[in-house]
Amino acid sequence: xxxxxxxxxxxxxxxxxxxxxxSTKCEMTFSVFVxxxxxxxxxxxxxxxxxxxxxxxxxxxxxxxxxSSRGVALVVPDTSPRGNGLAGEDDAYDFGTGAGFYxxxxxxxxxxxxxxxxxxxxxxxxxxxDGLEGVDADNAGLTGHSMGGHGALTLAFKYPDRYAxxxxxAPICNPTRCPWGVKxxxxxxxxxxxxxxxxxxxxxxxxxxGRFDSILVDQGAEDQFLVGDIDQLRPESxxxxxxxxxxxxxxRYHPGFDHSYFFIxxxxxxxxxxxxxxxxxNNNKKHAAS
Amino acid sequence: xxxxxxxxxxxxxxxxxxxxxxSTKCEMTFSVFVxxxxxxxxxxxxxxxxxxxxxxxxxxxxxxxxxSSRGVALVVPDTSPRGNGLAGEDDAYDFGTGAGFYxxxxxxxxxxxxxxxxxxxxxxxxxxxDGLEGVDADNAGLTGHSMGGHGALTLAFKYPDRYAxxxxxAPICNPTRCPWGVKxxxxxxxxxxxxxxxxxxxxxxxxxxGRFDSILVDQGAEDQFLVGDIDQLRPESxxxxxxxxxxxxxxRYHPGFDHSYFFIxxxxxxxxxxxxxxxxxNNNKKHAAS
Numbered sequence: 001x002x003x004x005x006x007x008x009x010x011x012x013x014x015x016x017x018x019x020x021x022x023s024t025k026c027e028m029t030f031s032v033f034v035x036x037x038x039x040x041x042x043x044x045x046x047x048x049x050x051x052x053x054x055x056x057x058x059x060x061x062x063x064x065x066x067x068s069s070r071g072v073a074l075v076v077p078d079t080s081p082r083g084n085g086l087a088g089e090d091d092a093y094d095f096g097t098g099a100g101f102y103x104x105x106x107x108x109x110x111x112x113x114x115x116x117x118x119x120x121x122x123x124x125x126x127x128x129x130d131g132l133e134g135v136d137a138d139n140a141g142l143t144g145h146s147m148g149g150h151g152a153l154t155l156a157f158k159y160p161d162r163y164a165x166x167x168x169x170a171p172i173c174n175p176t177r178c179p180w181g182v183k184x185x186x187x188x189x190x191x192x193x194x195x196x197x198x199x200x201x202x203x204x205x206x207x208x209x210g211r212f213d214s215i216l217v218d219q220g221a222e223d224q225f226l227v228g229d230i231d232q233l234r235p236e237s238x239x240x241x242x243x244x245x246x247x248x249x250x251x252r253y254h255p256g257f258d259h260s261y262f263f264i265x266x267x268x269x270x271x272x273x274x275x276x277x278x279x280x281x282n283n284n285k286k287h288a289a290s
Numbered sequence: 291x292x293x294x295x296x297x298x299x300x301x302x303x304x305x306x307x308x309x310x311x312x313s314t315k316c317e318m319t320f321s322v323f324v325x326x327x328x329x330x331x332x333x334x335x336x337x338x339x340x341x342x343x344x345x346x347x348x349x350x351x352x353x354x355x356x357x358s359s360r361g362v363a364l365v366v367p368d369t370s371p372r373g374n375g376l377a378g379e380d381d382a383y384d385f386g387t388g389a390g391f392y393x394x395x396x397x398x399x400x401x402x403x404x405x406x407x408x409x410x411x412x413x414x415x416x417x418x419x420d421g422l423e424g425v426d427a428d429n430a431g432l433t434g435h436s437m438g439g440h441g442a443l444t445l446a447f448k449y450p451d452r453y454a455x456x457x458x459x460a461p462i463c464n465p466t467r468c469p470w471g472v473k474x475x476x477x478x479x480x481x482x483x484x485x486x487x488x489x490x491x492x493x494x495x496x497x498x499x500g501r502f503d504s505i506l507v508d509q510g511a512e513d514q515f516l517v518g519d520i521d522q523l524r525p526e527s528x529x530x531x532x533x534x535x536x537x538x539x540x541x542r543y544h545p546g547f548d549h550s551y552f553f554i555x556x557x558x559x560x561x562x563x564x565x566x567x568x569x570x571x572n573n574n575k576k577h578a579a580s
Contacts (some may be wrong), residue, residue, distance in 0.1 A: 007548065008548070008553075009552035009556050058348050060349050060350060062355075065556075256299070257298050258297065261300060262299035266298075266299050281302075
């Protein structure tokens, strides 16, 4: 693992790393914010949306302010393998490079070309974070935006022992029923049906899945992917699925807000707080038990 | 004047405008943040540094949070004319496009090609802001970063009747004595001597110049343009000039911080507060007198 850059912001330091990744068969980059004085800061993963790298959130969201104030570390991965030279991987903004969809591809050529972002985030990156100073990789939460909100919700349900908190900003809630998800699941998994195990609305209904005390979802009411002919996000489907499953959900609509980083930056503090409230309590419980 | 985009962030709206500018002989863009419910919000101009457009600050600084909290409008101009097709204007990052240096060029071909960013910001843009709803163009302050910090300090001293507050982040304090300034003044004005009227250290010494109750300057202690062989910023020269002139200066060094937007975003709240404290008092005085 090599250090690409280091920046001081608010009360802590960002470090950007590169490493040769097994899961994705390429050099991957990720960014980590560690608050000053942290010895075992809980870890909040932020999963980014389509077209993003690990850098957009770091530069635009302003999340380090609240993270340093609450003593939470931030981990920001990239959204796909890059540079593996696969024919067609750069042709579309919503499939291939920048669009890994947080699944492990089953279909060729994607499976052999390292499109395994589920394994990368939930296992390989987690093991790397475990080696970082000041960070407690065993006390982790997930959040994310759009495709990354889908990633946060689905990985939380699939690996409830690894994540004690989950929230999302304008997540793709029901990918088996929206164009982005259909394209991703047909391409990476071979069929939309195979995507049911990566659809938050389906996962929350499964009895073996984890339950969270609450899930926070923020949604811009004027989001360009929510309104109009094609609803890519379907938050109301997720509300119905949570209601049916008995999963508490705090779904908030925000008038005037769209799908951009202006929306993310406005509400990210609440997601840092949401994770901090749960992970710091978690920490307290561990300390009380030890 | 046409509206290019509109985004909600925190408690207010950004609007990005384009207009055909007299001073700069091209279409110019600028961005304005107006807090919700503002009827006559004081105006804080943010002048950007080399290579920036009106967009970098808007996307990266997170200033709208504190601006909406304090009821201050933000106005963010571009840094030079663009697209006038002048030979050589795109050749260097520190001269020509993106590097107008907040002066009115005297030398050809720059003078005829609209390199008049002093007139653009201090007069033409101010008149446009005067026509915006919710904003009080007569109650204004300046701040800025690097080349834009130089712009803020020098325009404040040159037009003290137009600006009631001035602060800067990592400003170029003494451009007649640093490579960036020497290049700009020789190119735009014909000589370094002609730049003395655009050098904050020289301007503060002039008796006819304005005085401010205080000037806030923040500086990253690990700024890559401060340390090393070539000090482009020279904050200590400005401190000495202010001391000699009896101008109160609050110059703060911040260990670990560099010249980037990570530095700007960390301290911008203090600059919004600094302007708000002065401009809102100004407002109060006006109201008390009326």
